[in-house]
Amino acid sequence: xxxxxxxxxxxxxxxxxxxxxxxxxxxxxxxxxxxxxxxxxxxxxxxxxxxxxxxxxxxxxxxxxxxxxxxxxxxxxxxxxxxxxxxxxxxxxxxxxxxxxxxxxxxxxxxxxxxxxxxxxxxxxxxxxxxxxxxxxxxxxxxxxxxxxxxxxxxxxxxxxxxxxxxxxxxxxxxxxxxxxxxxxxxxxxxxxxxxxxxxxxxxxxxxxxxxxxxxxxxxxxxxxxxxxxxxxxxxxxxxxxxxxxxxxxxxxxxxxxxx
Numbered sequence: 001x002x003x004x005x006x007x008x009x010x011x012x013x014x015x016x017x018x019x020x021x022x023x024x025x026x027x028x029x030x031x032x033x034x035x036x037x038x039x040x041x042x043x044x045x046x047x048x049x050x051x052x053x054x055x056x057x058x059x060x061x062x063x064x065x066x067x068x069x070x071x072x073x074x075x076x077x078x079x080x081x082x083x084x085x086x087x088x089x090x091x092x093x094x095x096x097x098x099x100x101x102x103x104x105x106x107x108x109x110x111x112x113x114x115x116x117x118x119x120x121x122x123x124x125x126x127x128x129x130x131x132x133x134x135x136x137x138x139x140x141x142x143x144x145x146x147x148x149x150x151x152x153x154x155x156x157x158x159x160x161x162x163x164x165x166x167x168x169x170x171x172x173x174x175x176x177x178x179x180x181x182x183x184x185x186x187x188x189x190x191x192x193x194x195x196x197x198x199x200x201x202x203x204x205x206x207x208x209x210x211x212x213x214x215x216x217x218x219x220x221x222x223x224x225x226x227x228x229x230x231x232x233x234x235x236x237x238x239x240x241x242x243x244x245x246x247x248x249x250x251x252x253x254x255x256x257x258x259x260x
Contacts, residue, residue: 002191003061007095008143011119014094019124030131032107037160040113040136041181041212043085044235050256051225053115053214054079055088055239056248058097062193065097067243072102073109078249079242083256086113086136088237100132107133115164115237119143126155136162136182141172142190153179164214168199170206183207184214184237197224204231222258 001009027033043049056072059065076087089106090098103116116134120126121143129137137156139149153163154177162181167173168189176183185200185207195218207213215228216237225236238255245251 003193004142004190007061007092007119008121010094011092011121015122015124018128022128024124024127027127027131032104032133033131035133037162038111038113038135040086040115040162040164043113044182044212044214046085049085050083050259051229051235052084052252052256053086053088053235053237054084054242054252055090055117055237056098056102057090057239057243059095060193060240061095063240066240067245067248068097070243070248073106075248076106077110079252080110080112082249082253084112084252085235086115088115088117088239091116091118091132100128103132103134120152121148123152123155126152126159126161129156130159130161134161136164138164138166138184139180140190141165141167141175144175146175149175150177150179153177166216167203170203173203173206173208176208176211180211182212182214182235184216186216187219188217197228200228200233201231204228204233207232222255225259 056076089103090096091100093099113135115136116129117138156163157179164182164184165180166184166186168186185203187197187199188195197218200215212234213232214235215233219236219238220241242248242251
């Protein structure tokens with residue numbers, strides 16, 4: 001069983017419990033459910049921003065604890081202040097140390113695009129994402145069938161949210177549909193957790209031009225971003241590079257200066 005299989009199996013068990021605790025009607029009654037969505041796509045295309053989606057991540061299955069002390073609101077607001085186009089919040093608890101409360105707390109005190117990064121398998125989670133304040137949801141091609149991606153992305157768009165479809169291999173691009181806004185190439189293989197940024201370059205020309213292109217994971221230098229921009233990437237999701245630092249915001253600020 002791969003790491004991805006274990007995560008998906010655990011997520012299904014969590015869903016069985018969660019759907020019995022909070023109903024869809026209760027989620028739809030959330031004060032955040034009808035709030036105006038902030039477009040990540042627009043911020044990525046804004047030349048006054050960096051194109052970086054800065055991620056808040058406490059731990060990972062491959063590296064364990066990354067940063068257990070930095071406060072989520074202070075870090076994410078600092079990222080945006082220093083030029084991030086948006087932030088990504090891990091809401092999975094068991095494998096990544098996040099929670100829905102993290103996203104809720106940020107949303108109540110911020111006005112920037114938030115990507116909910118989790119393993120979304122069911123319509124319930126899409127509605128939940130809207131209720132906790134997400135502007136964008138992540139759908140992972142390796143974890144979902146084509147028909148399910150269509151169902152989930154169509155629902156997300158009907159609720160006003162944007163959709164980021166994550167792929168790692170060329171054949172996963174067959175799962176793209178008209179309801180998706182952004183296509184992310186994960187340089188990390190979710191089955192082995194090995195990282196290679198060449199994956200983004202190899203898939204760049206295969207991604208249809210009507211979608212914004214995002215390179216995810218393993219980006220450790222400004223030079224990688226500069227190169228990937230030349231092959232068509234609009235955005236870059238980076239987490240561990242900053243979160244491994246004692247001061248993630250300062251690390252982000254220094255990184256951005258090298259992009260100029």
